Amino acid sequence: MLRRCGLLLVALVMTVPSRADEGMWLPSLIGERIRDMRQKGFRLTAEDIYSVNRASMxxxxxxxxGGCTGELVSAEGLLLTNHHCGYRQIQQHSSVEHDYLTNGFWAxxxxEELPNPGLTVAFLVRMDDVTEAVLEGVAExxxxxxxxxxxxxxTARVIERATEGTHYTASVKPLYYGNQYFIYVTEVxxxxxxxxxxxxxxxxxxxxxxxxMWxxxxxxxxxxxxxxGKDNKPAPYSKENVPxxxxxxxxxxxxxxxxxxFTMIYGFPGxxxxxxxxxxxxxxxxRSNPLKIDLRTRRLRIFNEEQARDVRTRIQYAAKNASVANAWKKWQGESKGIARLGTIGKKxxxxxxxxxxxxxxxxYRDVLPRLKKLYRELDENAFAVDCFNEGMAGIELPVFTGRIAPGTPVSVIRERAGKFYKDYSPAIDRRVAAELFTEYVKRLPARFLPDSLRREIDAAGGAAAYVASVMERSPFATAGGYEALKSDSAALMKALADDPAAALYRRARQGVVPAGREAKRLNAEITELYRTYMQGLREMSPEQDFYPDANLTLRVAYGHVAGYSPQDAVWHVPYTTLEGIMEKDTPEVYDYNVPQGLRDLHAAKDYGRWADRDGAVHVAFLATNHTTGGNSGSPILDRRGRLVGINFDRTWLSTMSDIEFDPSVCRNIAVDIRYVLFLIDRLGGAGYLIExxxxEK
Known part of the structure; x- marks a missing residue:
């Protein structure tokens, strides 16, 4: 997930009741929703969903x-999540000799199971309302x-008490922008x-x-x-560890x-x-989306052109491309949805x-005028930060060297460099630098570009020429340049101190520091006002349902399997099949080149027990569950709490649901669990995992 400083978008409660299948509900308070869930088909209890007294979902x-959801499917620690959630790990294990991205991997x-340094999973041990303790002594x-x-x-005192004498970690999160606080105790x-x-x-x-898409x-x-470890508690990687x-x-x-x-999704919406x-x-x-979409369009065009040239580059930039493209396409759909729904007018x-x-x-009478004044002051500052994050920070080399602080141990630098050069193409980065830096200088509000830097750009003949010179002069522009320095610690540190790429990053960043500082100050004032605004909305509409905004903590959403109409005279059925894969099969296009093994299984109709009643292998299905980023990999559960699918996306018309949920078209997309089992069994030959x-039928 992207982490960026920008315009604070503070969630407010609705002034109308929450609509069918809308909402992301707290597990510990799910008893308040269980009647509605049961009316819609759910057959279990609130304690089946969340309990601290016995095992629960x-x-x-x-x-x-740290950014997706996974679910346990065996008594021996076997876990399912999305391919795109594990993509970086798959890519890190891949090489030209062992191209797991192209060929897949089946232990x-x-x-044969592969360790992944740095990857963690966290279980929620319990969550508690700690509002009174957090706000103790706070006065208006x-x-x-x-x-x-x-x-x-x-908060520090609350966390210390909750974790004292345990190996657990904990965090306290505000809900309703500081009107309520919960502690989340976790086992990592x-x-x-x-x-x-x-x-x-x-x-x-x-x-x-x-x-x-659908x-x-x-x-x-x-x-x-x-x-x-053998005590079943968390332990660092060791060959002695057990499932x-x-x-x-x-x-x-x-x-x-x-x-x-009925469907229920249980996961960590972001x-x-x-x-x-x-x-x-x-x-x-x-303002924000048009800028970000355009700058990422430019990067992706270069990535795609260069990746098409050779296999090594395709593997190197696979995860980077996917990361850039995911939000790029989401923002496009979000903007279309906001415009289509007339969200600004509704607000x-x-x-x-x-x-x-x-x-x-x-x-309450002055809250909105004060908020609107703060947003006007925030606009240019937030836009400048977006420019930096999508422009300057999209150039890899200056980011790499510029973020190495003076005094960083040489061992740490060497570790970072090893990871950086493994998946770095100087040719791609130089092309990206020319495009992005030119747009950065053009679009950044003038007061945030240092005068000395602007003079050097002008003297060089423009932004593209200037950044090309910087990249050419950097001794870290290639892996070979770094290799020549890494054995001599003194020479390495001096080269970093003198590196023109690092200097460019730091000077550009220094220019937008005032924007970031001012945005932080304004955002703090906005948050404070929204706390009061939400109190007012609750007083104005006491009969309304209120659910807190997502904040990467465990939530329940529920709905049902449903198709939808994206446009006049068009109806999308809520499932797809293997037949559709074969219709899209295009061997000359990498993303549509169906593996021969799958073609053979389809030709032989070798589906085993994984076919549906209609004789087809169902691939994906739609439901009305309210989801967002972080729900990737979440289990889709049926009325009896059994796993029927793995959530992985939303439809394009749903991407505005972070801001406005439209029940007529908002749909989450799940991979049918039978397709997962079919692939493990028939394609991967790893049927032992299913054992x-x-x-259950």
Missing amino acids: KDAIVLFG MNRS TMTPAERDTLIARN FPDVRLVAAPPSAIGKFGGDTDNW PRHTGDFSVFRIYA YRPKRHFTIATGGVEEGD RTQQYVISDAVDFVLN QRQEAAFEAWAADKPR EMTL
């Missing part, structure tokens, strides 16, 4: 790698700085090994063309295993799903901005209603 779900026994008369200082001190496992992954032509079938035919899954024994793993339902069936005011939406639609009408209600209430699992 939460004990079979992990935060995978035939546990000795405090300044924002005083309030933040006291809350930070109280650092030994997670790659077990299986299909070829990219399956796991990433359709590439960026099909990404965010119909979808992507087998987006990968298989990992969690290892622990983790979870408290709970999911039973897999092999009977399939039908339109109208960030939603469902009810932001009109000023924030306007910035997204008319303006909501704001007018609030102002009318608040007119005779001194606590670990618990299957």
Whole structure:
């Protein structure tokens, strides 16, 4: 997931009731929703979903790698997530000699499972409302700085008490922008090994063309295993570690799903901005997204052209390309959706209603005018930060050398360099630098580009010529240049201190520091005002349902299998089949070049027990669950809590659902669990893995 400083989009509650299948609900409070869930088909209890007294569904779900979700499917630590969630690990293990991206990877026994340094998974042990403890001593008369200082001190005390004498970690997260606080106690496992992954032509079938689209035919899954010490507790990687024994793993339902069936998603949604005011939406639609989309379009064009030239470059830039392209296409769909729904106008009408209600209430009547004033002040600062993050920070070499702080141990530098040069192409970076730096200088508000840097750019004959000179003069521009320096620590440190690429990054960054500092100050004031605004909205509409914005903590969403109409006279059925894969099969196109083994299975109709009642292998299906980034890899569960699919995407018309959820078209996309099992069994020949699992019709 991208982490960037920019315009703070602060979520507000709706002024109308939450609609069907909308919402991301707290597991510990799911009892408040269980009646509605049961009316829609759910057959279990709230304690089956979340319990601290006995094993529950939460004990079979992990935060995978800090940005995705995974689920346990065996008593021996076997874990499913998305192919794109494990993509970096698959890519790191790949080489020209062992191209697991192209050919897939199937461990035939546990000795072949591959370790992944740095990859962790985290289980939620418990979550508790700690609002009273966090806000102890906080007074309305405090300044924002005083309030933040006291809350930070109280939070540290709460975390210390919750984890004392344990190996657990914990974090405290605000909900409703500081009106409520929850602590999340977690158990983190650092030994997670790659077990299986299909070829990219399956796991990433359709590439960026099909990404965010329907119909979808992507087998987006990968298989990992969690290892622990012999005491079943977290332990660093060791050959002596053993498969983790979870408290709970999911039973897999092999009977399939039908339109109208209840579905539940349980995972770690990252960030939603469902009810932001009109000023924030306007910035997204008319300022931020157009800039980011254009700059990423330029990078992706260069990536694609260069990757098409040779296999080595294709492998090197596979994960980078996927990372850049994912948000690039999402932002395009988000902008189209916001415009189609008239979201800005809706927000303006909501704001007018609030102002009318608040007119005779001194606590609330000035909140919106003050917010709008702050957003006007924030605009140019936030735009400058976006320019830096998508422009200057998109050039790899200056970022690499510029972020090495003086005094960094040489051993750390060598470790970073090894990772950097493994997947670095100087030719690509020089082309990207010429494009992005030119646009950066052109679009950045003038006051944020240092005068001395502007003079040097002009003297060089323009931004492209200037950055080309910088890249050419850097001794770190190639792996060979670095290799010549790395054995001499003194020479290496001097070269870093004098590196023109590092100097460019630091000077450009220094120029936008005032923008970032001002944005941070304004965002703090905005957050403080939204805390009051939300109190007002709750008073204005006490009968409404309120669900907190996503913040990468465990949530429940529920809905049903459903198709939709994207445009007049068009209806999308809610599932796809293997037949559709064969219709798209295009051997000369990498992302559509179906593996021969899958072609052979289709030709022989060798589907085993994994075919649906209609005789076809179902690949993916649609549901109405409210999802966002972080829900990738989340289990899709049926009314009995059995695994029926793995969530991996939304439709393009759904990408605005982080800001406005439209139940008529918002659909999440899941890979059918039977397709996953079919590929493990018939294509991968790793049927022994299925023997670990618990299957039911």
